[in-house]
Amino acid sequence: MLVVEKNALSEEIESYIEKYGNDRSALLMILHEIQKKHRHISEFAQQEVARLLNIHPVEVYSVISFFAFLNSNPKGRNLVRICQTISCDMKGKKQVVQAIERELGIKIGETTKDNKFTVEYANCLGLCDMGPAMAINDQVYVNLTPEKAVELLSKVK
Amino acid sequence: MQNHLEVKLGEKKDRKGPVIFSEYKRGEAIKKALSMSREDILFELKDSKLKGRGGAGFPTSTKWMLTAAAKAEKKFIICNADEGEPGTFKDRVLLMEYPELVFDGMVVGGYTIGAQLGIVYLRGEYEYLLKPLEDYLEEMRKDNLLGKNILGKEGFDFDIEIVLGSGAYVCGEETALIESLEGHRGEPRNRPPYPINTGFLGRPTSVNNVETLAAVSHIVVKGGKWFAKFGTDKSSGSKLFSVSGDCEKPGVYELPWGTKVSELLKIVGAKNAKAVQIGGASGHCIPKSQFDRALAYEDVPTGGSVMIFNENRDMLHVLKNFMEFFVDESCGQCTPCRIGNVKLLEGVEMIEKGQYTFAHINKLKELGRTMQLASKCGLGQSSPNPFISILENFKDEIFNRGNGGRNGR
Numbered sequence: 001m002l003v004v005e006k007n008a009l010s011e012e013i014e015s016y017i018e019k020y021g022n023d024r025s026a027l028l029m030i031l032h033e034i035q036k037k038h039r040h041i042s043e044f045a046q047q048e049v050a051r052l053l054n055i056h057p058v059e060v061y062s063v064i065s066f067f068a069f070l071n072s073n074p075k076g077r078n079l080v081r082i083c084q085t086i087s088c089d090m091k092g093k094k095q096v097v098q099a100i101e102r103e104l105g106i107k108i109g110e111t112t113k114d115n116k117f118t119v120e121y122a123n124c125l126g127l128c129d130m131g132p133a134m135a136i137n138d139q140v141y142v143n144l145t146p147e148k149a150v151e152l153l154s155k156v157k
Numbered sequence: 158m159q160n161h162l163e164v165k166l167g168e169k170k171d172r173k174g175p176v177i178f179s180e181y182k183r184g185e186a187i188k189k190a191l192s193m194s195r196e197d198i199l200f201e202l203k204d205s206k207l208k209g210r211g212g213a214g215f216p217t218s219t220k221w222m223l224t225a226a227a228k229a230e231k232k233f234i235i236c237n238a239d240e241g242e243p244g245t246f247k248d249r250v251l252l253m254e255y256p257e258l259v260f261d262g263m264v265v266g267g268y269t270i271g272a273q274l275g276i277v278y279l280r281g282e283y284e285y286l287l288k289p290l291e292d293y294l295e296e297m298r299k300d301n302l303l304g305k306n307i308l309g310k311e312g313f314d315f316d317i318e319i320v321l322g323s324g325a326y327v328c329g330e331e332t333a334l335i336e337s338l339e340g341h342r343g344e345p346r347n348r349p350p351y352p353i354n355t356g357f358l359g360r361p362t363s364v365n366n367v368e369t370l371a372a373v374s375h376i377v378v379k380g381g382k383w384f385a386k387f388g389t390d391k392s393s394g395s396k397l398f399s400v401s402g403d404c405e406k407p408g409v410y411e412l413p414w415g416t417k418v419s420e421l422l423k424i425v426g427a428k429n430a431k432a433v434q435i436g437g438a439s440g441h442c443i444p445k446s447q448f449d450r451a452l453a454y455e456d457v458p459t460g461g462s463v464m465i466f467n468e469n470r471d472m473l474h475v476l477k478n479f480m481e482f483f484v485d486e487s488c489g490q491c492t493p494c495r496i497g498n499v500k501l502l503e504g505v506e507m508i509e510k511g512q513y514t515f516a517h518i519n520k521l522k523e524l525g526r527t528m529q530l531a532s533k534c535g536l537g538q539s540s541p542n543p544f545i546s547i548l549e550n551f552k553d554e555i556f557n558r559g560n561g562g563r564n565g566r
Binding site for chain 2: 139142143
């Protein structure tokens with residue numbers, strides 16, 4: 001990581017501290033902001049958050065490792081989550097997943113070579129009445145067919 | 158068909174219901190509440206016999222009374238919008254279409270228990286609601302429904318903020334939710350002490366479900382007696398049911414407590430259903446022979462999830478999906494839940510492959526009952542429910558697999 005990048009990240013995290021405060025109870029929202037922007041929370045970011053909140057870096061790491069939506073390793077630029085819970089399963093989740101796997105040439109849980117997509121399963125997205133459902137980043141898509149799901153991915157930049 | 162879920166906050170679909178979906182104007186409950194004394198609000202709630210809608214069914218009036226009675230400089234009211242139970246999506250509908258009910262209920266709660274801050278713990282999966290809801294809160298601040306001296310009531314300052322969860326089912330448990338709000342891993346605490354006196358940051362905290370708060374808004378305006386007219390004696394009012402699975406019209410339905418399972422199936426157009434999973438993955442599986450049972454705290458209690466399975470569904474596959482869910486979502490803090498769920502899933506896989514003994518399956522059922530007793534929080538206490546109820550109610554289908562019959566895959 002370049003020094004300029006480090007400085008930029010430090011400044012960014014300081015701005016989150018300004019927004020959410022420097023109490024430990026701000027941690028979840030700060031991590032969420034970093035995750036949203038960088039798609040992962042790097043070791044350096046963890047140390048900076050820990051320093052500014054005055055806690056040990058391992059405390060930050062332990063929270064990251066607990067939550068499914070936070071991760072310390074980089075992922076693809078776009079995160080695709082497909083609901084795997086029973087209601088979506090019954091409406092044809094498997095076929096949607098297989099179509100995406102074929103089209104992107106990866107298995108679920110993997111990232112494409114061009115780093116464009118990471119595809120994962122998610123537990124219940126709360127869209128059971130409109131399954132199968134998937135989320136691309138923070139937007140959700142419902143009533144999918146294998147064809148429709150692939151078409152939606154092709155529109156992502 | 159539209160695939161992208163667009164959020165138009167406050168825009169209501171044509172929904173009908175006796176209580177929650179009845180007529181309500183934004184701010185109505187706050188105005189009424191501020192003209193009443195705190196005790197009177199608690200009496201109305203007591204008359205309504207409202208119980209928590211998250212599933213546990215603790216009387217709301219008692220919770221608020223205890224929080225109100227606790228002495229502290231600061232108190233909090235938390236709206237639990239971390240609905241992670243498979244098959245539940247009523248809170249999404251409430252927040253999207255009826256945010257006024259939820260937020261007004263929070264302000265009323267803040268006034269009643271003496272809190273200065275309300276926190277909405279929104280599940281990470283609903284991130285797309287964050288911005289619209291924050292804009293909505295900003296509108297409320299402009300109209301003095303939030304902020305200082307609300308609606309001219311001297312000394313009543315209250316505000317609401319939203320915190321986003323990050324994809325952990327266990328954080329729906331109130332002490333785990335509080336842990337994660339405080340910036341820790343979302344692992345449940347030992348209880349007692351309860352949040353009512355030692356909650357968020359060690360202060361008295363009332364954690365209420367989204368639907369409970371929505372019901373409070375109606376109760377304050379229309380009275381506790383009016384609310385108690387609906388439903389049964391032990392389960393007053395109505396309930397939102399999130400219906401999914403094999404039926405013609407999945408969606409959210411408001412029905413009075415005491416509605417029979419068969420009546421609900423008729424309303425949603427579920428033909429040839431053979432089983433209904435009530436209360437989500439951690440609930441109970443009801444076979445056809447028990448469809449005359451009533452949805453109520455005294456018979457089949459539920460947080461509102463109703464998943465319907467028709468004649469062609471493989472119940473072992475359903476069970477496997479549930480157990481995979483629990484293995485994923487167990488926080489790993491206590492042993493019965495961390496290891497027990499893995500063992501139960503292994504048992505399901507053994508049955509799937511036909512490599513099991515009944516002696517072992519019976520041991521696993523016993524293990525399930527041990528988990529119900531020994532787990533620290535509701536997750537491990539309820540995760541063996543589907544294992545026990547599905548294997549019991551569908552044993553003919555499950556243990557006759559591979560005989561070439563309709564379900565013998």
